[in-house]
Amino acid sequence: MILLFHSLKKIFSNLNARLLIGILLTGVLTILGISAPLITWYPPLTAMLGPPYQPPSFQHPFGTDDLGGDIYTNTIYGIRTSLIVGALSALIALIIGIIIGSVAGYYGGFLEDLLMRITDMAFIIPQFLLALIIVTILGPNIYNIILAIGVTSWPGIARMTRATTLSVKQQTFIEAAKVLGLSDIKIIFSELLPNSLPPVIPYITLQISSNILVEAGLGFLGVSDPNVPSLGMLLNNAQQHILMNVWWMSVFPGVILSLMILGFNLLGDGLIEYMNPRLRRKMY
Amino acid sequence: MPGLATFIIRRIILYIALFFTVIVVTFLLVHMAPGDPTYILAGQVNDPEFIKAVRHRFGLDKPLYIQLLIYIENVLKGDLGYSYFRAEPVSTLILSRIPATFLLILTAMFIASLIGITLGTIAAYKRGLADAVISLLSLIGISIPYFWLGQLMLITFSLNLNLFPTGGMISLTTSYQGIYYYLDVLYHLVLPATTLAIFNIAYITRVTRGNVLDALSQDFIITAKAKGLPERRIIFRHALRNAIIPVITFIGFNTGTLLVGAIVTETIFAWPGMGSLLYSSLQLRDYPVMLGIFIYGALIVILINLIVDILYGILDPRIRRG
Numbered sequence: 108m109i110l111l112f113h114s115l116k117k118i119f120s121n122l123n124a125r126l127l128i129g130i131l132l133t134g135v136l137t138i139l140g141i142s143a144p145l146i147t148w149y150p151p152l153t154a155m156l157g158p159p160y161q162p163p164s165f166q167h168p169f170g171t172d173d174l175g176g177d178i179y180t181n182t183i184y185g186i187r188t189s190l191i192v193g194a195l196s197a198l199i200a201l202i203i204g205i206i207i208g209s210v211a212g213y214y215g216g217f218l219e220d221l222l223m224r225i226t227d228m229a230f231i232i233p234q235f236l237l238a239l240i241i242v243t244i245l246g247p248n249i250y251n252i253i254l255a256i257g258v259t260s261w262p263g264i265a266r267m268t269r270a271t272t273l274s275v276k277q278q279t280f281i282e283a284a285k286v287l288g289l290s291d292i293k294i295i296f297s298e299l300l301p302n303s304l305p306p307v308i309p310y311i312t313l314q315i316s317s318n319i320l321v322e323a324g325l326g327f328l329g330v331s332d333p334n335v336p337s338l339g340m341l342l343n344n345a346q347q348h349i350l351m352n353v354w355w356m357s358v359f360p361g362v363i364l365s366l367m368i369l370g371f372n373l374l375g376d377g378l379i380e381y382m383n384p385r386l387r388r389k390m391y
Numbered sequence: 392m393p394g395l396a397t398f399i400i401r402r403i404i405l406y407i408a409l410f411f412t413v414i415v416v417t418f419l420l421v422h423m424a425p426g427d428p429t430y431i432l433a434g435q436v437n438d439p440e441f442i443k444a445v446r447h448r449f450g451l452d453k454p455l456y457i458q459l460l461i462y463i464e465n466v467l468k469g470d471l472g473y474s475y476f477r478a479e480p481v482s483t484l485i486l487s488r489i490p491a492t493f494l495l496i497l498t499a500m501f502i503a504s505l506i507g508i509t510l511g512t513i514a515a516y517k518r519g520l521a522d523a524v525i526s527l528l529s530l531i532g533i534s535i536p537y538f539w540l541g542q543l544m545l546i547t548f549s550l551n552l553n554l555f556p557t558g559g560m561i562s563l564t565t566s567y568q569g570i571y572y573y574l575d576v577l578y579h580l581v582l583p584a585t586t587l588a589i590f591n592i593a594y595i596t597r598v599t600r601g602n603v604l605d606a607l608s609q610d611f612i613i614t615a616k617a618k619g620l621p622e623r624r625i626i627f628r629h630a631l632r633n634a635i636i637p638v639i640t641f642i643g644f645n646t647g648t649l650l651v652g653a654i655v656t657e658t659i660f661a662w663p664g665m666g667s668l669l670y671s672s673l674q675l676r677d678y679p680v681m682l683g684i685f686i687y688g689a690l691i692v693i694l695i696n697l698i699v700d701i702l703y704g705i706l707d708p709r710i711r712r713g
Contacts, residue, residue, distance in 0.1 A: 228409045231696050232689055233647035236654075240417070240685050243673065244424040320536055324655060327538045329673055342539060346659065349542060350557060352550045361539035369534035376530070 126377025132370030136363070140186035147180040151336045160353050170355035173348050178341065182360045185338040189367060192253050192337075193319035199257025200264055200314055207261070208268025209295055209303065213276060219269075226265045234259045235321055242330050249332040252325065256318050267310050271303040278302070309378035316371030323364055338364045398704050406697045411463070413689040417682055418462045422455070445472075466686060472679040474672070481683035485665060489687075491560060492664030494576075496653050498584040500642065503591035508631075508638060510592070511599025515607060516626055525596060532593025537652050541586040541659035548582060555582050558661030583660040587652050598641050602634035609633070636706055643699030647692045654688075 139146065149156050154174035161171040169178035211222040241255035275281065276299070284298045325331060326339015327346065338360045345357035446452055453461075465471070471481035514525040549557040556562070560579050567575045606612065607630050615625045657666030665684055672680035 224405065228405075228412065231409065231644075231647060231692060232413060233651050233692060235651040236685050236688050237416075239673075240420060240681060243676075243681060244420050244678075316534075323536060324538065324651075327536075327655065328658065328670060342542065345542060346538075349545060349659075350550070352546065354546045357539065357542040357546065361536070361542065364539060365535045368536065369531060372530060372534050 123377055123380050125373045126381050129370055129373030129375075129377045132366055133374055136186055136367050136370060137190060139183060140190050143183045143187055147177075147183050149177040149180045151180050151184040152176065152334070153180075160348075160351065163355055169359040170353070172341075172344055172356055173353075178356060178359055181336040181341055182338065182363055184336040185341060185360060186363060186367065188249070188335050188337040189319045189322060189364070192249070192256065192322045193315040193371075195253045196256035196260065196318045196322070197311055197315045199254065200261040200318070201311055203258065203261040204264025205268050205300070205304070205307075208265040208270075209272045209299060211265070212269040212272025212303070213291070213295055213299060222265075223269065226262045226269075229259075229262045235324060238321060239325060239328065239330060242325060247330050247332055249335050252322060252330075252332065256321050260314060260318055260321070263310060263314060264307060267307045268303060271306045272299060275299055275303040306382065309375045309382065312371050312378060313375035316368050316375065319364075319371065320368055395705065399701055402697060402700050402704070406693050406700075410690060410693055413686065413693075414463055414466050415459065417686060418459050421678075421682070422458075471683040471686065474677055474680045476672075476675050476677050477680075481679050484668065484680060485683050485687050488663065488665045488668050489691075490664075491662060492650075492653050492657065492666065495580065495583055495587060495657065495662060495664060496649055498580060499587035499591060499653075500649065502584065502588040503595055504642060506588075507592045507595025508599050508635070511596040511638075512603050512626060512631055512634075514596065514600045515603035516630070522600075526600070529593040529596040529600075532589055533597070535590070537586060537590055538655045538659060540589060541583070541656050544582050544586055545659060555579075558659075560663050579660075579662075583656050583662050586659070587649075587656045590652060591649070594645075595638065595642065599634065599638050602637050603630050606630040606633040636703070640699055640703045643702075644696060646695040650688055650692060 143151075154176050156177045157167055157171045157175050159171060159173050159175045161167055161175075163170045167177050167179060169182055172178055172181075207222050207226060211219040211226075238252075238255040238259045241259070242251050245251045245255070281294065281298055284294045289298070322337065323339035323342065326337045327342045329343050331337050331340040331343070333340075341360040342357060342364075345353070345360070348356060451458060469482045471485075473479065474481055474484055477484060510525050510529070514522040545557060548554045556579050558579075560576055561567075561572070562575055562579075612625060612629055615629050620629075653664065654666030654669055656662070657664045658670040661667060665688070668680065669684050671677075672684070
């Protein structure tokens with residue numbers, strides 16, 4: 108117990124401002140997203156809940172849209188969608204990235220050259236455009252959106268995993284495992300990954316932030332699941348009616364989206380600093 | 392260490408391979424789509440004669456690998472099919488939109504590089520409060536989505552302050568001649584270019600700051616300080632000069648992000664470039680145009696990356712080993 112207290116105290120005393128604000132922002136937004144049915148009083152994506160184009164009021168804190176839908180409700184449900192799409196697509200990217208990165212780093216030689224060339228190339232092709240094409244062709248539903256963002260966003264994770272794998276590979280315990288005759292798969296999964304993965308964690312957070320941005324961007328261009336409320340969809344709707352000067356249709360969803368992206372960016376930056384105190388001088 | 396010629400040839404082969412991969416991926420996507428790929432290549436047409444012509448032109452009645460070869464041949468000839476809704480070849484349509492997109496990107500990047508490199512250098516050199524403020528602002532800057540920032544600009548500066556036009560590239564009510572024509576375009580360019588520049592200012596500031604900090608910790612800076620060189624000279628001649636190459640290559644390698652940013656910004660301000668074309672073709676489900684923009688977009692990004700890659704290899708021989 109005392110040991111636990113001490114380690115907690117140590118963790119907290121090492122927290123930096125960025126990490127703290129990042130945890131706070133993402134935490135609050137996650138809670139808002141999870142408790143969406145509890146803190147909203149209208150069904151999402153429903154028209155005629157009030158007169159159209161109403162500025163913010165007590166009944167409609169974020170105003171109403173062109174069909175008299177409640178923007179507050181849709182925004183809060185939109186947080187949910189952003190978080191789910193961001194996290195699941197980052198998970199897909201993580202799985203692909205880890206496999207490619209650790210296989211390249213562990214085996215080296217021709218296989219490494221080939222895999223890293225493929226990674227370099229995948230980096231160059233505009234991820235957003237590819238995801239856009241995939242979703243429009245396969246059909247704009249939430250699963251295709253998650254899949255498309257996931258399969259186009261792994262190169263960064265692959266590069267990081269390879270870099271950390273290369274340094275862990277030099278350690279003597281890997282050599283010991285080889286001498287013991289463990290299979291390559293066993294070495295990669297039970298010896299290599301537990302040690303090479305932790306430094307990759309901050310980059311997963313940054314990947315979530317960038318995937319949330321991609322999802323919102325697709326929605327903004329009108330490529331979103333019509334049955335799932337999302338922030339991008341709200342901003343697309345705001346764009347279509349922007350010349351009517353209905354600022355609340357854009358401002359509220361946009362502020363929430365920016366805070367969410369800022370939160371994950373702070374979390375990522377903060378984690379990098381937290382895990383490498385020597386970088387502190389260089390970090391922001 | 393391989394020579395420069397070998398390096399350049401290897402890179403060119405690599406990028407050509409990448410372009411072929413893009414074509415093959417596009418082809419596979421079209422065939423993975425639910426339903427008949429004819430409709431993706433031709434648009435939602437009900438004219439049986441036209442459908443037959445499209446099926447024949449793309450060889451859709453032949454085996455898959457032959458279809459792929461026909462597709463590659465067509466793409467290499469610049470034949471990306473017809474836009475059904477605009478009754479124009481896709482290539483003609485896209486090529487006519489490229490200048491407007493380039494004007495937007497180049498203006499934004501010129502502003503962003505100038506301001507970003509300056510701010511990043513100041514942050515790295517001064518440290519303290521200036522650094523904290525600049526770093527915080529740049530973090531916020533990279534967290535605000537372009538498309539929302541554009542909407543805010545439009546709502547604030549066009550709709551409420553009436554300072555700038557709400558969209559387009561030229562005034563529709565009056566036709567300006569000579570110098571006034573260019574001034575009119577410039578006036579329309581202010582908001583979209585600023586929108587696109589802000590994110591990039593933030594990004595370039597972050598990258599410059601990191602690289603200048605690296606350069607400042609090198610021995611030659613200590614030597615320069617010990618020699619009693621003036622501060623200005625240390626920053627510009629020594630630190631920035633060493634930091635600038637990675638910053639510029641970073642900007643070059645980020646063309647993809649920049650192109651996407653321009654596409655999104657264009658849709659907000661109805662800037663008549665590739666982005667507006669993409670947006671309207673998305674709404675009309677005009678697949679040939681969408682696929683064409685993807686292929687042209689990839690080609691532009693690949694070419695610029697190739698140029699930056701080769702320049703980097705010439706400037707910094709260590710890269711050639713990779």
